[in-house]
Amino acid sequence: xxxxxxxxxxAGHITEVxxxxxxxxxxxxxxxxxxxxxSHPFSxxxxxxxxxIYYKNGKEEKKEKGHKRIGFQFLQxxxxxxxxxxxxxxxxxxxxxxxxxxxxxxxxxxxxxxxxKVKKVYYYIIDHMDRRFKNPFFNFLYNLIDGIACKNxxxxxxxxxxxxxxxxxxxxxxxxxxxxxxxxxxxEKIDTFxxxxxxxxxxxxxxxxLDETKGVDMMIEAMKDIVKAVPTAKLLIIxxxxxxxKLRELTEKLGLTKCVEFLGVMDHDTLFKFIPHERIxxxxxxxxxxxxxxxxxxxxxxxxxxxxxPVVITDVPWIAEEIRNRPMGVACQxxxxxxxxxxxxxxxxxxxxxxxxxxxxxxxxxxxxxxIYNEAFSKSPS
Numbered sequence: 001x002x003x004x005x006x007x008x009x010x011a012g013h014i015t016e017v018x019x020x021x022x023x024x025x026x027x028x029x030x031x032x033x034x035x036x037x038x039s040h041p042f043s044x045x046x047x048x049x050x051x052x053i054y055y056k057n058g059k060e061e062k063k064e065k066g067h068k069r070i071g072f073q074f075l076q077x078x079x080x081x082x083x084x085x086x087x088x089x090x091x092x093x094x095x096x097x098x099x100x101x102x103x104x105x106x107x108x109x110x111x112x113x114x115x116x117k118v119k120k121v122y123y124y125i126i127d128h129m130d131r132r133f134k135n136p137f138f139n140f141l142y143n144l145i146d147g148i149a150c151k152n153x154x155x156x157x158x159x160x161x162x163x164x165x166x167x168x169x170x171x172x173x174x175x176x177x178x179x180x181x182x183x184x185x186x187x188e189k190i191d192t193f194x195x196x197x198x199x200x201x202x203x204x205x206x207x208x209x210l211d212e213t214k215g216v217d218m219m220i221e222a223m224k225d226i227v228k229a230v231p232t233a234k235l236l237i238i239x240x241x242x243x244x245x246k247l248r249e250l251t252e253k254l255g256l257t258k259c260v261e262f263l264g265v266m267d268h269d270t271l272f273k274f275i276p277h278e279r280i281x282x283x284x285x286x287x288x289x290x291x292x293x294x295x296x297x298x299x300x301x302x303x304x305x306x307x308x309x310p311v312v313i314t315d316v317p318w319i320a321e322e323i324r325n326r327p328m329g330v331a332c333q334x335x336x337x338x339x340x341x342x343x344x345x346x347x348x349x350x351x352x353x354x355x356x357x358x359x360x361x362x363x364x365x366x367x368x369x370x371x372i373y374n375e376a377f378s379k380s381p382s
Contacts, residue, residue, distance in 0.1 A: 097121075123150065162296075219282055222343065225336075276309075282311070298319070312330050313329060329360070330345060
């Protein structure tokens with residue numbers, strides 16, 4: 001497929017944390033001469049509101065603001081949906097490809113296709129839960145929209161084999177319609193590091209949206225025991241979110257302000273210059289079967305590994321098995337004692353650490369986003 005000749009819209013929901021929505025945007029800026037990016041913030045983020053950016057020949061042409069972010073997510077989604085529809089009718093002619101990142105955006109693309117404004121719709125699924133909402137009506141509505149998106153999109157991009165299997169089973173999809181498009185890494189942005197600086201560091205990086213599902217509180221509590229074994233150990237928390245205030249309070253309560261630092265949000269370029277010079281990456285996901293993380297291909301572990309940070313990860317996402325088996329770090333259960341032991345091993349056992357570091361670099365060497373999206377588009381209808 002010659003993307004340069006296509007007109008493409010990508011519509012996705014975002015937070016301050018970099019992920020597949022932004023990765024696809026960056027890829028299309030370079031590879032598509034006529035590209036429009038629509039971003040809708042989640043209600044729990046601190047982003048201002050919906051934004052549209054027009055790109056021509058790899059350069060930003062203009063930017064438009066949409067509606068403001070509001071606190072009630074369900075109402076926010078309704079506004080986002082109708083924004084996409086209205087925006088589609090502002091565009092002259094037909095859009096060749098509409099990529100909806102999540103079912104609501106894909107659904108709006110399908111409506112635009114039915115009304116003659118879009119030729120092909122791609123449904124890009126980056127998260128899945130067996131039960132999305134506790135409220136039965138909201139859950140029914142979500143599954144209804146998801147079914148419409150799955151059955152009426154021209155192609156489905158599933159972030160992981162677990163998501164692919166779940167959608168195929170629920171909606172009886174044909175295998176060729178639902179392809180796996182895993183998480184990649186912008187390898188070209190990663191700063192170089194030396195083995196000596198790695199071995200001299202006792203730092204652990206935890207980059208995340210700071211909400212209650214990410215296990216940051218468990219990691220902070222673990223620091224109480226980690227610093228007893230490794231007095232110079234430090235936990236560097238990168239990110240923000242609704243749980244940040246409580247996490248700061250917990251840090252102060254435990255008397256850990258000297259070894260736990262909140263660094264706030266970093267843009268992606270800065271992040272990839274900073275974290276390669278630290279020692280370990282932390283991904284202590286809560287062990288819940290009905291969670292985004294179980295089904296996803298989370299960005300964070302792959303970015304840690306590509307930046308030369310062996311990982312302490314809990315046994316939730318599929319990549320935990322890869323990290324254990326190669327090895328590229330330590331996969332453990334979501335118990336404080338297990339996390340403490342895993343962190344101490346990677347902080348003190350230099351021989352094991354270097355094995356993990358070497359394996360991490362080898363594993364991620366072919367995970368460039370460009371390669372992944374090139375393959376995805378080659379398998380998708382034009």
